[in-house]
Amino acid sequence: MHDTGRTRLLLGVALIAALALIAASYSSGSSSVLGAVRHTAGSVFGSAERAVSSVTGPVGRFFGSGIVGARGGQVEQLQRKLARMRAELSAAQLSKADYAELSRMLALAGAGTYRVVPATVIAFGQGYQRTVTLDAGSSDGIKPQMTVLDGDGLVGQVVSVDATTCTVLLASATSSVVGVRLAPSGQVGWVTGGGSAKGGTGLFKLQVLDSGIVLRPGEQLVTAASVHDRPFVPGVPVGVIASVSDRAGALTAQALVRPYADFTALNVVGIVVAPPRHNPRFSVLPPKPAPAPTPKSTPAKTSRTTSPPGQ
Amino acid sequence: MKRLIVVVAVLAAALLVQLTIINGLDLPGGGAPDLVLLCVVVIGLAGGAQPGLVAGFCAGLALDLAPPANELIGQYALVFCLVGYGAGRMTFTLRQSPLLAFATAAAAVVTGEALAAGLALVLDTPQVTLATVAAVLPSSVLYDIALSPLALFAAVKIAVALGVSFNPLDDSPALERGGSAAPIGLAGLAGLRRVTNAVVAGGGPAVGSGGWVTGDSTASVAAVGEVGWLRGPATSRRARREQARLIAALTGAAPRKGAFWVGSRPPGLNPGAAATSVTPPSGLHRLHPSSGVAGSATRDSLAPRALPAKDLKIDFSHGGSPGAAAGGREGVSTPRIAFGSGGLPGRRPARGRSGPRINFSGSGRSAASAGRGTGLGHGGLPATVRGDGHGPAKIAFGTGSLPRAGSGGRRKVPRIAFGTGLSALHRSGTGPMARPRFRAGSARSASGSWLAGSRLRSAGLVTGGPGRGAGFRGGGSSYGLRRSHWPKAAKMRRKRRPRWLRWGRR
Numbered sequence: 001m002h003d004t005g006r007t008r009l010l011l012g013v014a015l016i017a018a019l020a021l022i023a024a025s026y027s028s029g030s031s032s033v034l035g036a037v038r039h040t041a042g043s044v045f046g047s048a049e050r051a052v053s054s055v056t057g058p059v060g061r062f063f064g065s066g067i068v069g070a071r072g073g074q075v076e077q078l079q080r081k082l083a084r085m086r087a088e089l090s091a092a093q094l095s096k097a098d099y100a101e102l103s104r105m106l107a108l109a110g111a112g113t114y115r116v117v118p119a120t121v122i123a124f125g126q127g128y129q130r131t132v133t134l135d136a137g138s139s140d141g142i143k144p145q146m147t148v149l150d151g152d153g154l155v156g157q158v159v160s161v162d163a164t165t166c167t168v169l170l171a172s173a174t175s176s177v178v179g180v181r182l183a184p185s186g187q188v189g190w191v192t193g194g195g196s197a198k199g200g201t202g203l204f205k206l207q208v209l210d211s212g213i214v215l216r217p218g219e220q221l222v223t224a225a226s227v228h229d230r231p232f233v234p235g236v237p238v239g240v241i242a243s244v245s246d247r248a249g250a251l252t253a254q255a256l257v258r259p260y261a262d263f264t265a266l267n268v269v270g271i272v273v274a275p276p277r278h279n280p281r282f283s284v285l286p287p288k289p290a291p292a293p294t295p296k297s298t299p300a301k302t303s304r305t306t307s308p309p310g311q
Numbered sequence: 312m313k314r315l316i317v318v319v320a321v322l323a324a325a326l327l328v329q330l331t332i333i334n335g336l337d338l339p340g341g342g343a344p345d346l347v348l349l350c351v352v353v354i355g356l357a358g359g360a361q362p363g364l365v366a367g368f369c370a371g372l373a374l375d376l377a378p379p380a381n382e383l384i385g386q387y388a389l390v391f392c393l394v395g396y397g398a399g400r401m402t403f404t405l406r407q408s409p410l411l412a413f414a415t416a417a418a419a420v421v422t423g424e425a426l427a428a429g430l431a432l433v434l435d436t437p438q439v440t441l442a443t444v445a446a447v448l449p450s451s452v453l454y455d456i457a458l459s460p461l462a463l464f465a466a467v468k469i470a471v472a473l474g475v476s477f478n479p480l481d482d483s484p485a486l487e488r489g490g491s492a493a494p495i496g497l498a499g500l501a502g503l504r505r506v507t508n509a510v511v512a513g514g515g516p517a518v519g520s521g522g523w524v525t526g527d528s529t530a531s532v533a534a535v536g537e538v539g540w541l542r543g544p545a546t547s548r549r550a551r552r553e554q555a556r557l558i559a560a561l562t563g564a565a566p567r568k569g570a571f572w573v574g575s576r577p578p579g580l581n582p583g584a585a586a587t588s589v590t591p592p593s594g595l596h597r598l599h600p601s602s603g604v605a606g607s608a609t610r611d612s613l614a615p616r617a618l619p620a621k622d623l624k625i626d627f628s629h630g631g632s633p634g635a636a637a638g639g640r641e642g643v644s645t646p647r648i649a650f651g652s653g654g655l656p657g658r659r660p661a662r663g664r665s666g667p668r669i670n671f672s673g674s675g676r677s678a679a680s681a682g683r684g685t686g687l688g689h690g691g692l693p694a695t696v697r698g699d700g701h702g703p704a705k706i707a708f709g710t711g712s713l714p715r716a717g718s719g720g721r722r723k724v725p726r727i728a729f730g731t732g733l734s735a736l737h738r739s740g741t742g743p744m745a746r747p748r749f750r751a752g753s754a755r756s757a758s759g760s761w762l763a764g765s766r767l768r769s770a771g772l773v774t775g776g777p778g779r780g781a782g783f784r785g786g787g788s789s790y791g792l793r794r795s796h797w798p799k800a801a802k803m804r805r806k807r808r809p810r811w812l813r814w815g816r817r
Contacts, residue, residue, distance in 0.1 A: 005549075007361045007396075014368045014392040021375075021385030022434065034384060041376035045326075049378060052327045124334030125379040126345075126387075128431050128439040128447060133330075133378040165378050175437040264337040 039162060046165035050135050053122035114233065116149070116270030117141065122165070130173035130193065130263075132156075136271060137164040145231035147223070147272040153260030154178065154223055154238045155269050157231035166271070171238070172202060172263045180206070180238050183220035183282050187213055191221065191238060191257055202264075204239055204257040215244045215255045220285050233272050235280035260286070314473050318354055318362065321469075322370045325350045330377055340450025344458050345424065347374055351391050352419040352459065353466035355398030356405060356412065357475065367395025382435050390430060394423040405467065416459040424452050 025034050119134035136142050138161045148155040148168050156170040171178055172193040179190050189208035208215065219241045225234035239259040325346040333343050347370050355363020371391030375384045398419045404411040428448050431439045 004360075007364065007399075010361060011364055011392070011396050014364060015389065018368070018371070018385040018389035018392060021372075022383050022389065025384040026434065038376055038384065041373075042378045045330075045373070045377035048323075048327055049331055053331045121335070123330040123377070123379045125381065126330065126334060126347075126374055127427060128435070128443055129379065129381055130438070131379045131381045159381060162378065167378055167381060169381065173438055174440055174443065266335075 038160070042160070042162040042165065042167075046133065046137075046162050049123045049133060050164065053120070053135070114149075114270075114272050114276055115274035117273050118268060118270055119166075120268055121266045130170040130176070131159070132168050132170065132266060134166050134168060134269065134271070135164065137162050137166050139163055140271075141273050142166045142271055147229075147231060147233045147236060148269050149236050149272065150261055150266065150269040152237070152262065154232070154236045155261050155263075155266065158271060168269075170263055171204070171261070172259065178232060178238060179224040179226065180221040181224045182208065182213075182215075183222065183285055185213070188224055189252070194256075202259070203242055204259055206241065206255040206257045207252040208255075209252060211251055211253050213253050215241055215253050217241050217243060217255075218288065220282070220288065221257060222282055222285060225279060229275035233275045235276065235282070236272075237285050314358070314362075314475075317469065317473060318358070318366055321354075322347065322350055322366060322373070326370065326373055326377060329374075330379060334379075338450070338454070340453070342447045342449070342451030342454055344454035345420075345427075345451065346458075347371075347387075348391065348394065348420060348423045348427075349455060349458055349462040351395045352398045352416055352423065353462045355395040355419070356402060356416055356463060357466045357470040358399065359402050360396050360399030363395030363397075363399030364392050365395075367391035367393070382431065382438070386430050386434060387427065390423060390426045393426065394419055397422070413460045413463060416463045417456045420455040420459050421452055424448060424455060 021034075028034070117136050117140050119136035119140075121132045122135045123133035125131035134148070142158060142161050144158050144161055146158045148158060154171050156168045156173075156176065158166050159169045160167045169176055170193065171191075174193050176193040177190050178192075179188065181188055187208050187210055189206055191204040191206045194203045194205060206215075206221065217240075221238040221240070223232040223234055223236045223238055226232045237260050239257040241255045242258040244253075244255045329346045333346060336343060351363065351367040351370050354366045358366075368388050368391065371388035372385070374380065374387040374391075375382070398415070401415045401419070404415045425448075428439075428444045432441065432444055
């Protein structure tokens with residue numbers, strides 16, 4: 001403020017430093033120095049986020065879900081319940097309770113084929129990033145390129161791991177590509193994320209290699225097995241075709257897919273640490289709605305609230 | 312130190328809350344407010360360019376590194392340090408009007424969001440698409456704008472609690488490090504205003520403001536340099552600014568930053584010294600150039616009743632090493648000031664209506680450079696000084712042909728003469744005399760008030776006893792609240808920069 005020259009010098013230094021950092025991380029995304037820096041910062045900020053989230057997590061979750069679906073008179077009741085729960089439950093217990101549900105579902109659905117580590121979302125990516133941070137890290141056996149799922153379906157893949165936290169690239173990110181199989185036919189294709197689930201439609205884009213196939217709304221998708229089950233284990237439900245975009249002459253058949261997972265309300269997720277011994281194929285999928293589905297009226301939320309699969 | 316802690320704590324809290332809660336909210340529109348950006352903007356606005364810059368860089372870097380971040384390191388650091396710096400340059404808006412400050416904060420936030428989006432669009436090509444940005448950006452910007460007044464309000468409250476002053480009259484260099492003052496009281500403020508109004512209303516042709524002097528006298532900036540006050544002519548922008556500041560300090564206008572004292576700093580204004588010595592404010596506003604009576608300038612001040620009327624003294628040579636101020640020559644130390652419309656002969660090719668000029672010189676140098684006799688009264692400038700020595704300075708304001716000019720080898724004191732009617736001999740132009748104009752309503756921070764203010768402050772309060780100690784006492788003029796001319800440096804700057812950025816460079 002007093003010394004303009006010095007301030008300007010400082011500005012120059014800061015700009016150059018920022019540009020150099022950008023250039024360094026652009027050219028070598030996995031350089032050791034930057035990796036170490038990121039790792040250190042990750043552990044520092046990660047533990048801080050864990051601490052903050054353990055306090056504020058329930059509150060944020062409450063508001064986060066409360067805005068989406070404020071269910072009339074239940075709000076007060078939920079608030080009271082929340083206060084009680086906050087008083088008596090730690091975050092670990094909360095996730096354990098959720099884990100019980102999750103593991104029961106997975107055990108039933110996949111015949112005990114996935115082994116998952118439960119984790120809670122503690123931080124969300126800034127700006128346009130579709131990433132979240134989970135409170136499980138390498139000390140829990142998490143490694144990069146593991147599949148992350150929740151009770152509804154595929155969530156994403158682990159991209160970086162710290163000691164106690166890991167970062168997940170959501171399947172809804174535009175840069176995320178997931179190999180899938182169509183449920184009845186086993187046709188192979190892939191979905192790319194639809195960008196921000198917030199604001200945007202949140203629909204995935206499906207492309208199927210066989211251009212001659214006729215896609216129908218309501219068809220379900222599961223992940224296809226990746227090589228060595230990294231990053232995606234087979235059989236995880238991905239979504240359901242919402243609308244088909246017919247393009248005559250296109251190389252691939254294309255459709256829009258409504259994901260099972262609700263990316264705006266992620267809370268308890270599971271990280272698959274051991275792939276299934278057998279490909280569960282389509283056994284994990286939730287049951288199809290009995291009548292011919294009208295895709296517009298069957299959003300993901302509806303399918304979420306249906307009875308757990310396999311029961 | 313306390314400020315640093317507060318800033319770091321606020322930024323860390325904003326970062327964590329942003330990542331753990333805000334980004335997870337599913338707000339209508341798809342966007343989310345950016346608390347960290349808001350914090351950086353208000354820190355810049357309330358704290359200045361350098362704090363804003365540093366805070367922006369650090370916060371951006373933290374945002375780049377904190378776990379969910381997956382993009383290139385340095386993106387947010389780049390954007391936020393620019394935004395923080397820019398907001399810091401707009402600090403003056405806080406002293407102008409709250410509305411302007413709110414608008415500035417909103418504009419800075421919008422700029423930050425847009426910059427971040429643009430950079431992400433360019434650098435994170437696979438992950439960020441135009442559709443994504445278009446979906447998220449508008450609502451984010453709206454949330455940010457909605458939150459920015461709140462954030463700014465909170466920031467100003469916190470800053471005030473931490474001792475930052477946003478009083479427009481405290482936009483003073485004296486408050487900066489090495490400055491001399493504590494905030495001026497309300498009483499002093501009112502006094503200043505009253506005096507200013509009186510001068511403006513009843514002054515008539517009273518030209519006493521330092522403003523016009525400052526403005527016109529910059530024509531002789533090079534002369535100041537030649538005399539040896541400064542190291543040579545002003546070739547750089549910085550040197551020009553410095554010279555303008557010196558001239559402003561000498562002619563009664565206050566410098567825009569960094570109060571300057573010729574010779575040693577008066578004890579009362581010493582930043583380190585306890586404010587025990589009470590230095591009364593200047594009384595230059597009582598000077599009437601047309602009175603022509605030496606000594607008519609009283610030291611009657613902003614708090615007139617509290618101070619005995621006294622002759623105005625200007626002593627440039629007070630204190631330890633006059634040579635320091637006078638360019639290294641010892642024993643010379645009597646700068647002289649002549650205000651005349653005619654221009655000093657023998658100096659430089661005088662132009663038509665040259666403004667008042669200032670000639671500082673010691674006797675020897677003056678003789679050498681002017682090539683005439685002794686002293687600097689050459690050219691018929693009145694009441695200038697012959698020889699060295701100490702004694703009370705006098706100021707004579709005359710409109711006539713300035714008696715006592717050029718004679719008298721025995722005067723020991725510098726004198727100042729304000730004259731508009733130099734004899735035609737010494738005038739270089741035939742046109743009408745340059746008449747100083749007194750125009751109201753330019754900058755508040757322009758001149759005068761700071762020096763006067765700082766003196767008031769160092770005096771503890773306005774109602775002080777008579778000042779003791781010498782020094783450049785009479786320099787401050789409370790007229791300076793209105794300034795009709797800008798020093799040359801300011802003029803040049805104004806050409807290059809928009810008018811509303813005038814105080815941005817601080």
